[in-house]
Amino acid sequence: MSKYAIAIHGGAGTILKSKMTAEKEEEYKTALSEALMIGENILKDKGTAIDAVEAAVRSLEDCHLFNAGKGSVFNSKGGHEMDASIMEGKMKNAGAVATVTGVKNPITLARKVMEKSDHVFLVGEGVEEFARLHNLEFVDNDYFYDEFRFNQWQEIKDSDSFQLDHSDEKKEQKFGTVGAVALDMEGNLAAATSTGGMTNKKFGRIGDSSIIGAGTYANNDTCAISCTGSGEFFIRNVVAYDVSCLMEFKGMSLADASDEVINKRLLEINGDGGLIAVDANGNVALPFNTEGMYRAYAKSNGESAVEIYGDKK
Ligand code: ASP
Numbered sequence: 142m143s144k145y146a147i148a149i150h151g152g153a154g155t156i157l158k159s160k161m162t163a164e165k166e167e168e169y170k171t172a173l174s175e176a177l178m179i180g181e182n183i184l185k186d187k188g189t190a191i192d193a194v195e196a197a198v199r200s201l202e203d204c205h206l207f208n209a210g211k212g213s214v215f216n217s218k219g220g221h222e223m224d225a226s227i228m229e230g231k232m233k234n235a236g237a238v239a240t241v242t243g244v245k246n247p248i249t250l251a252r253k254v255m256e257k258s259d260h261v262f263l264v265g266e267g268v269e270e271f272a273r274l275h276n277l278e279f280v281d282n283d284y285f286y287d288e289f290r291f292n293q294w295q296e297i298k299d300s301d302s303f304q305l306d307h308s309d310e311k312k313e314q315k316f317g318t319v320g321a322v323a324l325d326m327e328g329n330l331a332a333a334t335s336t337g338g339m340t341n342k343k344f345g346r347i348g349d350s351s352i353i354g355a356g357t358y359a360n361n362d363t364c365a366i367s368c369t370g371s372g373e374f375f376i377r378n379v380v381a382y383d384v385s386c387l388m389e390f391k392g393m394s395l396a397d398a399s400d401e402v403i404n405k406r407l408l409e410i411n412g413d414g415g416l417i418a419v420d421a422n423g424n425v426a427l428p429f430n431t432e433g434m435y436r437a438y439a440k441s442n443g444e445s446a447v448e449i450y451g452d453k454k
Pocket of ligand 1: 208316317318338347349368369372
């Protein structure tokens with residue numbers, strides 16, 4: 142039987158067991174398990190990697206716990222602007238959207254850009270026009286309302302500061318961006334990432350999540366990657382593509398390449414976050430340099446895990 146593998150994330154950051162209630166932990170794990178299962182079932186049934194990553198990310202976008210789709214953070218105007226991207230590793234087709242408002246599942250919109258346009262990246266008013274043209278589901282602003290995230294925005298809305306997703310203490314940072322990477326039984330790789338960006342963001346700020354090569358990348362010869370963390374640093378280090386380059390040009394393994402990028406190169410410029418990665422042999426790597434990262438993976442050999450924390454408790 143050919144191999145498959147899938148990994149997902151729901152963001153990295155200051156996620157400590159000591160700060161989490163058992164109830165909340167259970168909620169996160171259930172949401173992660175559900176998204177993982179949706180993606181894995183597609184791969185088990187000989188479905189494609191691109192279908193698996195889109196479906197897994199849609200499931201996370203529909204959950205209020207994560208900073209993507211329904212759970213997207215508030216921007217400086219009290220609205221929600223979402224970024225997403227998707228890529229397949231065989232022909233390196235890709236689709237990306239940014240500053241999207243009102244669309245229920247931005248990842249599906251990114252896929253439409255990939256499959257139904259001659260372009261890769263759409264932003265601004267045009268992206269909404271494109272979404273309507275392709276009958277994407279729109280939702281009212283109320284759909285995105287979440288009391289916790291509203292209060293979080295209230296705290297900083299009159300300042301110039303912005304914040305990466307929710308945090309109980311000012312210094313804490315959590316990046317609730319979501320993503321998925323997969324290898325299907327045909328040997329094809331795919332990656333998808335979706336986010337609401339940063340609380341109180343302004344000036345049309347766009348992070349790494351919708352940028353091919355920075356937050357998302359897939360190449361059948363090397364790996365599929367989805368990132369989460371301080372987007373500006375991931376853009377500057379072209380993180381997702383860098384992992385692929387280390388494998389292609391230096392012959393590094395998936396584990397070594399992704400560890401080098403997250404725990405060395407990103408730290409050198411004070412960047413924080415993590416990534417999920419899968420290679421053409423079905424190896425999975427989930428490195429992060431923050432306290433925790435919501436993450437899960439499953440492989441055709443039966444191996445699987447749903448995890449939240451790192452070594453620091
Ligand atoms: N990378 C995302 C951004 O900068 C944030 C996150 O990972 O939550 O927009």
